[in-house]
Amino acid sequence: MTDWETEIASWRKAAQAAPNDPHIIYNLGWALVNAHEGALLNYELDDASRAAVDEAERMLKRALKIDPTHIRATILLGQLYRHVKRYTKAITFARRGMSQSPKTQDWFNAAETVASSYMLLDHIEGAIPVLEGMMEHYPEHPMVLLKLGSCYWHLGRIHDAERVFATLVRCDPESEEGHTFLGQVRDQIEQERLAAERTAVHQEDPRAEDIEDWDAEVARWTKKSEEEPENSDIHYNLGWALVHAHPEKVRGTDEGPGAKAVVKRAELALLRALMLDPDNLRASVLLGQLYRHIQRYEESIRFTTPALALPPEERDWYAAAETVASSYMLLDQVPEALSVLEQMKEHHARDPIVAFKLASCYWMLDHLEEAEREFALVVELEPGNEQARTFLQHVRDQRSAVSEPPPAPLTPQDA
Secondary structure (H helix, E strand, O other): OOOHHHHHHHHHHHHHHOOOOHHHHHHHHHHHHHHOHHHHHOOOOOHHHHHHHHHHHHHHHHHHHHOOOOHHHHHHHHHHHHHOOOHHHHHHHHHHHOOOOOOOHHHHHHHHHHHHHHHHOOOHHHHHHHHHHHHHHOOOOHHHHHHHHHHHHHOOOHHHHHHHHHHHHHHOOOOHHHHHHHHHHHHHHHHHHHHHHHOOOOOOOHHHHHOOOHHHHHHHHHHHHHHOOOOHHHHHHHHHHHHHHOHHHHOOOOOOHHHHHHHHHHHHHHHHHHHHOOOOHHHHHHHHHHHHHOOOHHHHHHHHHHHHHOOOOOHHHHHHHHHHHHHHHHOOOHHHHHHHHHHHHHHOOOOHHHHHHHHHHHHHOOOHHHHHHHHHHHHHHOOOOHHHHHHHHHHHHHHHHOOOOOOOOOOOOOO
């Protein structure tokens, strides 16, 4: 067992003898952090632990001032900030450590710190891309799987959560949390399926409000499609009726064989409409929305993008732009999503949905001033939107944290 008091004294003496050696200064910070690891992990700092944390912070900052490329000092400072609940600073420093190869322990530590800090900020959209990157390189790591499944679940992506928790249970059969969460997610999927059967949730479409019997509507357009098989609009209307008649199947809350049959039938009707009339942009938009709901995001973008040629004041243009932007975001192609959302902003300057998505993209790209502006607009338009209000405060905290001069560009270096 390490005698941390002796270790600290040894490195403190070395630091006095070599005050400009960044590795010695880092090791003193490292010893201080490890000596009080239990208090840090439990967020229970007494006076001695708090004094040690303050000294560790000073030492790590000093090491980085001497050598801004000291990766391990950068990562450890991020980890320290995470444990003292200064999450925006934790992200700022730990993210620099992700310049390392993903195969290294330093990269893993940095990425875990960034992802966990985002989660503790309740900015799940920020945590997911980092965790997905970790999963690419560590596909069976229980901690990565548990965090990623939890993030998907938090955002309502319950089928993604089920898939990840099932992988966790397969890789770590002893994981009690994995078994518990997998069971709860599967219960939720079943409850949502039953609820969707009782209450159909239709897309916003003025025509849908006047229709009471959707089965009859589907039957009507099915018969018309047989009578006029070359009429593009009729095939579009059949696809439209199928989507509205079976929202739980189209939106993924029902994944049974019957759901797949409905989705396939709607898809074929819309593809037939487009084959007969490639300029049937309503069919393009609805097909893109269908693909988005079944997580075929690349196809969603490909089919919906042509509708962006419509006049921006039309409802179909808005639906197309929102679908394209959301699909890009779900693919983690944030710059592409931002480009579409900025077009939406030009024509829907005070739309809270547009402002929230736009702010999220700006935040993901570290455009903090713009993110603050858009989150502030959402709060102005929707005073009861607590998520926007929370994110606004986090962005403001992060802007304050990054105002200090950043270290120079990093290069790999061992402590």
